Amino acid sequence: MRQESWSWRRGLLVVACLAMVAVACGGDDDDSSGGDTGGSGDDAEPLVIAVGTEPSTLDVQAVNDRNARVFTSNVFESMLGRDDEAEIVPVLAESYESVDDSHWQFQLRDDVTFHNGEPFDAAAAAFSINRIIDPAYETQRTSYIEGIVGAEAVDEYTVEIETDGPNATLPIQMTQIQMVPPEAGAQPDFGENPVGTGPYEFVEWQRGTKISARAYADYWGEAPEIGEFSVDVIPDAQTALSALQAGEVDLVLDILPEQRDLAPESVSVPATEFSYIAFNTHIPELEDPRVRVAMNLAIDKELIAETIYGGEAAPQPGQMLTEDMLGYNADLEAFPYDPDEARDLLADAGYPDGFAITLNVPIGRYSKLEEAAEVVAGQLAEVGIEAELNQLEWNTFREDGRIPGTEAGAMDLKFAWNSNEWFDASRIISHITCDGESSKYCNPEVDDLMAEAGATLDQDARDELYQEVWAILDENPHAIYMLQQNLIYGLSDRLEWTPRLDDEYLVSEMAFG
Amino acid sequence: MLGRLRDGAVVLLLVLAAVFVLSAIVGDPAGVMAPTDASEEEIARIAHQLGTDRPLLTQAGDYFGGVVTGDLGESTWQNRPALDVIADALPATIRLTLAGIAVAALLGVTFGVLAGARPGSRLDRWANVVATVGLSVPTFWLGLLLIVVFAVQLRLVPTSGDTEWKSLILPAATVGFEHGGRIFQLVRSAVAEEVSKPYVLVARSRGLSHRGVVGRHVLRNSGMLILTTVGWEYVRLWGGAVFAVEVVFAWPGIGQTIITATDRQDFPVVQAGVIVAGAFVVLANLAVDVLYRVVDRRVQVA
Numbered sequence: 001m002r003q004e005s006w007s008w009r010r011g012l013l014v015v016a017c018l019a020m021v022a023v024a025c026g027g028d029d030d031d032s033s034g035g036d037t038g039g040s041g042d043d044a045e046p047l048v049i050a051v052g053t054e055p056s057t058l059d060v061q062a063v064n065d066r067n068a069r070v071f072t073s074n075v076f077e078s079m080l081g082r083d084d085e086a087e088i089v090p091v092l093a094e095s096y097e098s099v100d101d102s103h104w105q106f107q108l109r110d111d112v113t114f115h116n117g118e119p120f121d122a123a124a125a126a127f128s129i130n131r132i133i134d135p136a137y138e139t140q141r142t143s144y145i146e147g148i149v150g151a152e153a154v155d156e157y158t159v160e161i162e163t164d165g166p167n168a169t170l171p172i173q174m175t176q177i178q179m180v181p182p183e184a185g186a187q188p189d190f191g192e193n194p195v196g197t198g199p200y201e202f203v204e205w206q207r208g209t210k211i212s213a214r215a216y217a218d219y220w221g222e223a224p225e226i227g228e229f230s231v232d233v234i235p236d237a238q239t240a241l242s243a244l245q246a247g248e249v250d251l252v253l254d255i256l257p258e259q260r261d262l263a264p265e266s267v268s269v270p271a272t273e274f275s276y277i278a279f280n281t282h283i284p285e286l287e288d289p290r291v292r293v294a295m296n297l298a299i300d301k302e303l304i305a306e307t308i309y310g311g312e313a314a315p316q317p318g319q320m321l322t323e324d325m326l327g328y329n330a331d332l333e334a335f336p337y338d339p340d341e342a343r344d345l346l347a348d349a350g351y352p353d354g355f356a357i358t359l360n361v362p363i364g365r366y367s368k369l370e371e372a373a374e375v376v377a378g379q380l381a382e383v384g385i386e387a388e389l390n391q392l393e394w395n396t397f398r399e400d401g402r403i404p405g406t407e408a409g410a411m412d413l414k415f416a417w418n419s420n421e422w423f424d425a426s427r428i429i430s431h432i433t434c435d436g437e438s439s440k441y442c443n444p445e446v447d448d449l450m451a452e453a454g455a456t457l458d459q460d461a462r463d464e465l466y467q468e469v470w471a472i473l474d475e476n477p478h479a480i481y482m483l484q485q486n487l488i489y490g491l492s493d494r495l496e497w498t499p500r501l502d503d504e505y506l507v508s509e510m511a512f513g
Numbered sequence: 514m515l516g517r518l519r520d521g522a523v524v525l526l527l528v529l530a531a532v533f534v535l536s537a538i539v540g541d542p543a544g545v546m547a548p549t550d551a552s553e554e555e556i557a558r559i560a561h562q563l564g565t566d567r568p569l570l571t572q573a574g575d576y577f578g579g580v581v582t583g584d585l586g587e588s589t590w591q592n593r594p595a596l597d598v599i600a601d602a603l604p605a606t607i608r609l610t611l612a613g614i615a616v617a618a619l620l621g622v623t624f625g626v627l628a629g630a631r632p633g634s635r636l637d638r639w640a641n642v643v644a645t646v647g648l649s650v651p652t653f654w655l656g657l658l659l660i661v662v663f664a665v666q667l668r669l670v671p672t673s674g675d676t677e678w679k680s681l682i683l684p685a686a687t688v689g690f691e692h693g694g695r696i697f698q699l700v701r702s703a704v705a706e707e708v709s710k711p712y713v714l715v716a717r718s719r720g721l722s723h724r725g726v727v728g729r730h731v732l733r734n735s736g737m738l739i740l741t742t743v744g745w746e747y748v749r750l751w752g753g754a755v756f757a758v759e760v761v762f763a764w765p766g767i768g769q770t771i772i773t774a775t776d777r778q779d780f781p782v783v784q785a786g787v788i789v790a791g792a793f794v795v796l797a798n799l800a801v802d803v804l805y806r807v808v809d810r811r812v813q814v815a
Contacts, residue, residue, distance in 0.1 A: 053773060053776070054773065056590045056591060056592075056777065057591070057592065191592065206765075207591075207598075207601050207602075207765065208601070208602060208605075208765030208766075208769060208770065209674060209675065209676075209763075209765045210674075232674065232763075233763060233765075234673055234674070234763040235760050235763060235769060235772070235773070236653070236657075236673075236760050236761050236763065238657050238761075239657065239660060239672060239673045239761055239762065239763060242657070242660045242661060242664060242665045242672045242673070243672040243673055245665045246664050246665045246668060246671075246672045248671060248672055248673075395778065
């Protein structure tokens with residue numbers, strides 16, 4: 001017995017000492033405490049980007065989710081691209097023009113090869129376009145192939161694309177239809193062995209773990225600074241942050257505002273992501289535009305941006321567009337926070353005592369949306385509108401959200417984010433037209449203007465028409481226009497990178513510093 | 514022996530049936546797989562491709578027939594056989610569970626015997642506290658804490674993933690601490706009970722040291738229980754640790770695969786995963802039974 005208690009006390013002492021040593025040695029991550037990962041001396045180590053979910057396939061034309069794009073945008077290229085001001089610039093095509101109302105011609109570069117040696121030429125471009133628009137080919141990029149009828153090679157480096165009537169957004173679509181090699185692209189395992197023209201070529205895919213790439217020696221453009229990179233799968237957000245802190249990962253997409261201080265470095269960029277609460281204008285309470293304007297006035301968007309998003313968001317300028325997007329109306333302003341005016345308008349519209357309504361929110365899909373919804377419900381209550389929160393699992397939310405406004409079960413209010421990587425006001429057409437797939441709003445004036453804009457190739461004319469649309473929406477809103485959200489990234493000490501405006505992650509624009 | 518095998522097969526069949534019924538109830542994967550702007554026709558087309566628009570009985574027939582031939586369907590997420598998806602992830606989970614149960618057994622049995630041999634001592638009381646903590650803390654919380662302390666602060670091991678041999682340490686420790694707690698409790702009470710039996714007093718009075726009695730007699734008599742406890746905890750591992758630990762540590766095993774497949778409503782893979790895990794549980798149970806018989810020849814299997 002004596003022996004036992006002696007050894008027990010000693011053990012406790014040893015453990016306590018170890019714990020103190022551990023805490024003392026831990027300290028600040030920023031001390032280069034000689035870990036064997038991270039630190040500015042290890043430039044030879046590949047760049048690592050962490051994603052939460054593994055892509056389902058590396059066939060770039062099939063999927064549109066960001067987890068896949070993080071890898072495929074470095075391996076594949078399209079005929080056109082965007083510069084750091086989101087302007088469309090030539091990439092694999094040197095120039096293009098619209099030949100007539102339904103034909104466009106693209107002149108291609110003649111010095112490009114695919115990673116497997118196949119040449120990039122008009123035949124390959126035509127193959128790529130026809131591959132993705134083929135009805136038998138399953139793709140998530142449906143909005144990028146709308147209105148494209150076919151493509152054919154006119155000569156070795158000229159490809160002609162036929163559209164279904166005038167299509168002013170064809171150049172935008174050509175920034176998102178990637179070029180794939182005719183031979184490799186016809187193989188059934190292309191999704192596991194991607195081959196493109198980009199600055200990096202695919203090396204290996206360890207399922208569930210990582211996808212790696214290295215610089216392509218015969219790239220037609222400027223050789224990238226970083227020689228190798230990998231996209232690692234780390235499902236848990238906290239673990240990804242820990243990996244960033246430990247120097248094992250260089251870039252984590254989507255960290256929360258309160259985690260910014262924990263990351264070695266962090267940077268945020270106003271994204272083309274707009275949060276909104278869509279109205280079902282077919283229910284009696286929301287028929288009157290005054291009610292909908294009132295609801296826009298009742299929400300203090302600044303407050304939500306400051307308190308819930310820690311400043312990483314800003315109220316939308318009265319439209320779901322930013323200054324550099326086509327159709328932006330500079331005369332519009334964000335709805336001010338004016339609950340008194342809101343109450344007056346509600347009374348005018350016949351609801352002096354407000355009404356009850358349901359606010360639908362998806363769980364775990366958009367950053368802090370659940371918290372924002374609670375603030376919204378509270379503020380609506382201040383003007384007499386009792387909003388009941390209905391939290392739904394994402395898949396259910398998406399399905400129920402598409403029930404047309406005139407049918408039973410349609411959502412009164414639907415809170416979500418919408419992204420506009422097209423930088424073009426036509427992007428939300430399906431939300432604001434009478435028969436739009438995601439629309440519960442019907443205004444013949446808006447329909448006419450959208451149709452007119454869709455029928456012309458004159459960009460200036462389109463710009464004016466879309467501005468008119470938003471001016472109308474300002475008085476007769478289709479949603480509560482909430483915030484333009486920021487995307488926040490966690491960076492390692494050694495990574496030097498400025499985020500792009502179009503939510504693309506090009507390792508060729510990154511460097512170690 | 515045959516009786517055990519037959520029982521195991523029945524359990525497996527029940528698992529299969531449960532998985533199928535649940536998948537059928539939960540909903541149509543076609544609506545989820547289709548892009549956000551897809552039309553009704555597109556969704557119907559995808560449903561047809563998946564075969565989810567056929568009558569349930571037909572689907573059930575295909576399902577059970579497929580299990581027999583080893584065809585568990587095609588992963589809608591990875592576009593390759595669902596069984597391959599699970600088979601690729603299986604070795605990682607096996608390593609994790611084996612390492613985890615090894616740590617759990619080491620901690621649980623060692624301390625369980627030490628504490629049980631001296632019930633009421635300070636060691637016993639402290640060990641009880643630690644074990645209860647281990648049982649109570651959420652797995653993912655413990656895992657994240659270990660990562661922050663040992664990987665981020667101390668840089669002793671990688672934070673996550675299965676990149677080197679050291680990667681196994683924290684996940685196994687997390688599992689070990691959780692399940693070691695239960696093993697400790699059961700072993701401790703079994704040993705404490707043995708130690709209170711008259712033969713111990715008799716042996717001590719004959720001059721055997723306490724340690725000798727415990728080592729030679731008590732352990733042998735409690736051995737059966739220790740074995741079954743460890744075996745049972747190993748089985749339980751497959752239902753719990755496998756998921757939480759794999760997600761937290763980005764461990765590329767079955768748990769993480771099933772969760773991702775669930776998120777993407779890839780039923781074939783979820784089914785295949787549950788079937789394989791179920792098969793493992795049945796096997797583990799069988800193995801424990803066999804070991805039990807080998808260790809104690811007095812036990813007859815009906």
